[in-house]
Amino acid sequence: xxxxxxxxxxxxxxxxxxxxxxxxxxxxxxxxxxxxxxxxxxxxxxxxxxxxxxxxxxxxxxxxxxxxxxxxxxxxxxxxxxxxxxxxxxxxxxxxxxxxxxxxxxxxxxxxxxxxxxxxxxxxxxxxxxxxxxxxxxxxxxxxxxxxxxxxxxxxxxxxxxxxxxxxxxxxxxxxxxxxxxxxxxxxxxxxxxxxxxxxxxxxxxxxxxxxxxxxxxxxxxxxxxxxxxxxxxxxxxxxxxxxxxxxxxxxxxxxxxxxxxxxxxxxxxxxxxxxxxxxxxxxxxxxxxxxxxxxxxxxxxxxxxxxxxxxxxxxxxxxxxxxxxxxxxxxxxxxxxxxxxxxxxxxxxxxxxxxxxxxxxxxxxxxxxxxxxxxxxxxxxxxxxxxxxxxxxxxxxxxxxxxxxxxxxxxxxxxxxxxxxxxxxxxxxxxxxxxxxxxxxxxxxxxx
Numbered sequence: 001x002x003x004x005x006x007x008x009x010x011x012x013x014x015x016x017x018x019x020x021x022x023x024x025x026x027x028x029x030x031x032x033x034x035x036x037x038x039x040x041x042x043x044x045x046x047x048x049x050x051x052x053x054x055x056x057x058x059x060x061x062x063x064x065x066x067x068x069x070x071x072x073x074x075x076x077x078x079x080x081x082x083x084x085x086x087x088x089x090x091x092x093x094x095x096x097x098x099x100x101x102x103x104x105x106x107x108x109x110x111x112x113x114x115x116x117x118x119x120x121x122x123x124x125x126x127x128x129x130x131x132x133x134x135x136x137x138x139x140x141x142x143x144x145x146x147x148x149x150x151x152x153x154x155x156x157x158x159x160x161x162x163x164x165x166x167x168x169x170x171x172x173x174x175x176x177x178x179x180x181x182x183x184x185x186x187x188x189x190x191x192x193x194x195x196x197x198x199x200x201x202x203x204x205x206x207x208x209x210x211x212x213x214x215x216x217x218x219x220x221x222x223x224x225x226x227x228x229x230x231x232x233x234x235x236x237x238x239x240x241x242x243x244x245x246x247x248x249x250x251x252x253x254x255x256x257x258x259x260x261x262x263x264x265x266x267x268x269x270x271x272x273x274x275x276x277x278x279x280x281x282x283x284x285x286x287x288x289x290x291x292x293x294x295x296x297x298x299x300x301x302x303x304x305x306x307x308x309x310x311x312x313x314x315x316x317x318x319x320x321x322x323x324x325x326x327x328x329x330x331x332x333x334x335x336x337x338x339x340x341x342x343x344x345x346x347x348x349x350x351x352x353x354x355x356x357x358x359x360x361x362x363x364x365x366x367x368x369x370x371x372x373x374x375x376x377x378x379x380x381x382x383x384x385x386x387x388x389x390x391x392x393x394x395x396x397x398x399x400x401x402x403x404x405x406x407x408x409x410x411x412x413x414x415x416x417x418x419x420x421x422x423x424x425x426x427x428x429x430x431x432x433x434x435x436x437x438x439x440x441x442x443x444x445x446x447x448x449x
Contacts, residue, residue: 001300001313002270002284003322004292012331017338018389024250024279024320026388031233039200039234046206053197054172060164062172062192065208066215067179069188074169075179086378087138087181093380094146101399102150111419113412120403123243125155125218127202129225130178132161132194134277134311138181139377143384143397144225145185151402157217158182159202161194191217196234199223203238224397226384245401249388250320252281253372254341254361256332256354259288261347262368266291267298269345269371274315275308281320283339285332292323333357340392342385343372360392417443 005020041049047065055061076084107117128144131137141158148156160174170176173192182190191208193201205219223235224245232247253273255266270282286292303312315321326332329348336344340360348354351367358364362385363375375381384397395401411419420443427436 001303001316002282002296003317003319004325005322006325007331007335008325008327012326012334012338014338017335021324021335021339022281022283022320022322023388024252024281024318026229026249026279028229028232028236028247028249031229032237035196035230035233035237038196038230039203039237042197042200042206043204046204047208050193050197050201050206053195054162054193057195057197058162058164060162060166060172062162065192065206066217067173067190067192071169071173072179072183072188072190075176076183078176079180083138083177084180084184087142087184090139090142090378091146091185093378094142094382095150097380098147098150098382098399101147103400103403103405111415113415114419115410117408117410119406119408121406122151122153123222123402123404124153125220125222126153126157126402127199127220127223127242128156128158129198129202129223129227129231130158130160130174131225131227131231132163132175132178133228136175136177138177139383140225141178141181141185141187143382145182145187147382147397147399148224148402149185151399153402155189155218156187157189157191157202157220158187159191159193159198161198162192189217195228196230199227199231199234199238199242203242222402224384224401245384245397246386246390246394248384250279250281251276251343252283252320252341252387253343253345254283254285254336254339255345255347256285256329256336257288257291257345258286258329258348259291260349261286261288261291263291263294263298265368265371266295266345266347267302269373270295270299270316270321271302271306271312272371272373273343274303274312274321275306276315278311278314279318279320280315281318282316283322283324283341285324285326285335285339287326287328287332289325292325296323329354336361337392340386340389342387342391343375345370345372362386362391362396413442 103120105119130140160178162172202220202223207216222243226248235244274280274282337360342362344361345365346355355364355366376383382397386394420439423439424436
């Protein structure tokens, strides 16, 4: 089922690895043509367009775009007690981890009378997107909302697609478990909108005239959260008008394992990621042909038995999934750094030491008892992570994602006098004499005073 890529006794240069390693075909650029008219329509017609697009893409017209408070309350009341407790644990652990990420302002005395302070200022308003396609993702509510709240964002709103399968009070609104997660986190601004139109709604703002539950969605400064290719394309299209966390692609897992790894564990983890999407990538990197063979056997058995076997098998047989054979763990580390997985598991002897050598991954799961699914729900880490190799230059969602560093410069007359000639020299070197004159206008006046 899983293809094998044999890199033993082969050069492992960066360019070669980029060519040979498995990746999903995911052309965000091609999707721009589809989302451009959608985003323009939302910009021009606001809520009217959003209602029509919900009917077109989600098969349902919400009674109002904003979810009423009583519907949020009903979602909590109807929530399964076990799921509620699990969400509470997830929220508690996420808050514990993310609370340690909050930065403090720092002031550096460069010279006597000259200081630079770095202030950390939260974004004023954010739109948090929670997908609602093949699966329900209350965990993504937690992962988006908790760091935004701990960053002390001034205003936040959640959007998730309306569900045509919902009945009763929840008809036409996002999945009730999504709504319950919002309510447990104290989020009262939730919008029934999905896909590219949700990103556009957040970016441009609109007035919801839904009967009895109207309200204004004011434009946001930043949109975060995972989504499909159309969400990613809308983020690319509107970047600049809004900030974005990332253009999320299909989810992926890489497992770096040696002969001592349990093939049942490895196979289960590869399948768990394939469960997300037919484009999900599941990659095993190992220096043990025996482990590779054993995992291949277990994967075939487990894939046939799992609930979403059709989706899983499509993902595992796609070009984005494979077993990669390498000469040794050093070679394996070069491979996983080149792959830069969203999720990387290290299941080897002395796994912590091996994991410490990894340079590129969205999140690293160390040892046989730290599966990716733990991080998806209750490790305390964030599961909104860079995909498609972007972990080589980008980080996952965190409190820092919602903060801006602002340098505050304050120099006295004496401090400016001391450094002024250097500023003038550099300004002249760049043929920008007025830059230097902005300094000499002060230093010469100071000398005359």
